[in-house]
Amino acid sequence: MKTIIEPFRIKSVEPIRMTTREERKKLIRDAHYNLFALHSDDVLIDLLTDSGTGAMSAAQWSAVMRGDESYAGSPSFYRFEAAVKNLMPFNHIIPTHQGRAAEAILFSMFGGTGRNIPNNTHFDTTRGNIEASGAEGHDLVIKEGHDPANMHPFKGNMDLEKLEAYLTKHGDSVPCVMLTITNNAGGGQPVSLENIQGTAALARKFDKPFFIDGCRFA
Numbered sequence: 001m002k003t004i005i006e007p008f009r010i011k012s013v014e015p016i017r018m019t020t021r022e023e024r025k026k027l028i029r030d031a032h033y034n035l036f037a038l039h040s041d042d043v044l045i046d047l048l049t050d051s052g053t054g055a056m057s058a059a060q061w062s063a064v065m066r067g068d069e070s071y072a073g074s075p076s077f078y079r080f081e082a083a084v085k086n087l088m089p090f091n092h093i094i095p096t097h098q099g100r101a102a103e104a105i106l107f108s109m110f111g112g113t114g115r116n117i118p119n120n121t122h123f124d125t126t127r128g129n130i131e132a133s134g135a136e137g138h139d140l141v142i143k144e145g146h147d148p149a150n151m152h153p154f155k156g157n158m159d160l161e162k163l164e165a166y167l168t169k170h171g172d173s174v175p176c177v178m179l180t181i182t183n184n185a186g187g188g189q190p191v192s193l194e195n196i197q198g199t200a201a202l203a204r205k206f207d208k209p210f211f212i213d214g215c216r217f218a
């Protein structure tokens with residue numbers, strides 16, 4: 001028999017409230033089967049999200065103490081900027097506290113009434129920010145992405161034919177092309193490198209800026 005030991009120690013334990021199956025059935029019924037209407041205190045195992053629900057490493061906790069809260073010129077920012085530039089050679093890097101805050105900034109420029117924004121699948125906060133600006137978001141994931149039983153290896157791929165037809169149809173009302181990697185709202189499905197290149201090529205062909213929503217890149 002093979003024994004698997006997870007190579008870390010968990011140093012902090014947070015108690016959770018146990019519930020019975022009957023209680024859980026009542027709670028989910030009372031929430032009208034809407035997971036967002038549940039109180040997290042009532043949730044034993046959170047399968048809605050992993051955002052902020054996992055343990056932090058010792059290095060992450062100590063970084064909180066090293067963090068410098070200066071109003072300007074903070075070394076924390078320069079460390080962050082260097083880490084991002086190490087991965088992606090952007091000239092301009094704007095830190096935000098969460099993905100949804102970055103979206104609010106992005107769509108204050110790219111959103112607005114009458115605009116149409118394509119994506120493989122918009123995450124719920126992305127769609128929320130787009131629609132709050134007055135624009136419309138559209139999901140153009142490949143048809144295999146809608147079939148949970150399908151074994152296609154890249155079910156987060158953009159449907160490139162649909163995207164080309166979309167860009168032709170909506171013309172100047174499209175401010176940018178987006179691709180969410182991995183496709184969280186589409187079941188966390190991956191996107192192939194070939195599909196990323198194909199999506200970028202179409203964005204270039206139609207002269208649109210290309211944005212990757214990389215909230216799940218790691």
Ligand SMILES: Cc1ncc(COP(=O)(O)O)c(C=O)c1O
Pocket residue numbers: 051097098099100101123125126180181182184185213214215216
């Ligand atoms: C693809 C994607 N976009 C945007 C967001 C929003 O990020 P945040 O929860 O940090 O606001 C998430 C969060 O899970 C996400 O997965």
